[in-house]
Amino acid sequence: MKVLKFGGTSVGSPDRMKKLLNIINADERQIVVLSAVSGTTNSLVEIGQAYLASDKARAATLIATLKDKYELFIKELFNDEKCLSRGKEVIDYHFGLLSQLSNDLFTHIEDKIVLAQGELLSTTLYHVYLQEIGVPSVLLPALDFMRVDEDHEPVVDYITDHINPLLNKHLENKLFITQGYICKNSFGEIDNLRRGGSDYTASLIGAAIRSEEVQIWTDIDGMHNNDPRIVKSTQPISQLSFDEAAELAYFGAKILHPQSVFPAQKYKIPVRLLNTMDPQAAGTLITGDSVKDGIKSIAAKDDITAIKIQSSRMLLAYGFLRRVFEVFERYKTSIDMITTSEVGVSLTIDDTTHLGDITKELNSFGSVELDVNHTIICVVGDFGADKHGYAARVLESVKHIPIRMISYGGSDHNLSLLVKTEDKVEALRSLHSRLF
Ligand code: ADP
Ligand code: ASP
Ligand code: MG
8 A cells, every 4th residue: 555645735726636636546545645735834833823922913814814715725626516615614614723722821732733724624625625526535534543752753553553443444445535744742632743744644654554655746856966945957866775865854855854764764665756746757766775876965954053062081081972972862952963083072953942051061071162053064875885085075075165064984875064054055056066
């Protein structure tokens, strides 16, 4: 059974929604994961922020504007009067719920309820559309099977145990529709898999049902060899290994949610990145196999803070790095890059929630320096056994740009550079023109 995920632009208009059936084979048993209609989650974020700031008037205006869009959307989506009025009921219900939250004490719990409405709307409207045109389908409520634990980690066994009975209840059905992004947390509250999380939903379902393939349908023909929003004439990559794709996703290639590769990798499920606007294009196939052809792609991750700890006590001291790492562990802050010398260590983090406390504790080891507004440039490929020349080519390409850190050799497929964010665009363009 395949899992097909369609992103925001792929369901971004009534016309696009109708065209999904050119891609979905309604005669093959499969699960279709939908994102919210493009722009909706951003609007919901703003609505939540207005409520959190107790600005009910602004929340009401934002809700009314978004509702107007959906009123138009359903008018174009449905032909049949009965389905149109069913569509109207659907949007009245979800927007009624958004408005009703103004009566409650609004906390981050209610905020998650707001954010969940986008995927609930898109899937329910699509389900009603399929009914209108007589295509049988089953709407699977993601909140009944998608779950994260107390560390916000998805629990694949839980998902397996809860989705399979739902699928088995409908053995005669072929087409299943479900919401991306949304889940329940360990308190049983509505939560989500973070922005872009519908990709993660797809690969988690793929892992849970041991799917034959997960397809991520989006608005571009696969993973490109650089960020197409910044660099001109980027090219799609036909094949990537799970490790390479994970590095690119984690280090900023927006086409994939940072964590979405891991469930597929663990259960060896091939992932294909495909273009809804050009379904015939080959896209990118992600599997356990690595194609040995050197440098494949470049990605960039912003909002990085570098922390340098210098201490003469580090000299010959075993256990020093462990004590440094323990500080980050205590504050559940993950480290992206690390470089060491005999008298100092530099590392980077992107989550600065606990930076104050972390710095305070690190001060007891030596002098601590912080550099904010940095970007990790990540060059990914198969540097394999023959590591000859890759590092030299990368460094030669950015010799005119100040480099704060270099990390190479952590794996066979990643060379990362830390630069000031103001140098990012030049670094990406220069690497692109010289490496490809
Ligand atoms: P969806 O809404 O379908 O999930 P996203 O906007 O999350 O789509 O991801 C697709 C976008 O990712 C593309 O439109 C492209 O601008 C951006 N992107 C960034 N880096 C890359 C890359 N290396 N390859 C392909 N797309 C990328
Ligand atoms: N709708 C969510 C977002 O915009 C999830 C997704 O599209 O993947 O982040
Ligand atoms: Mg996305």
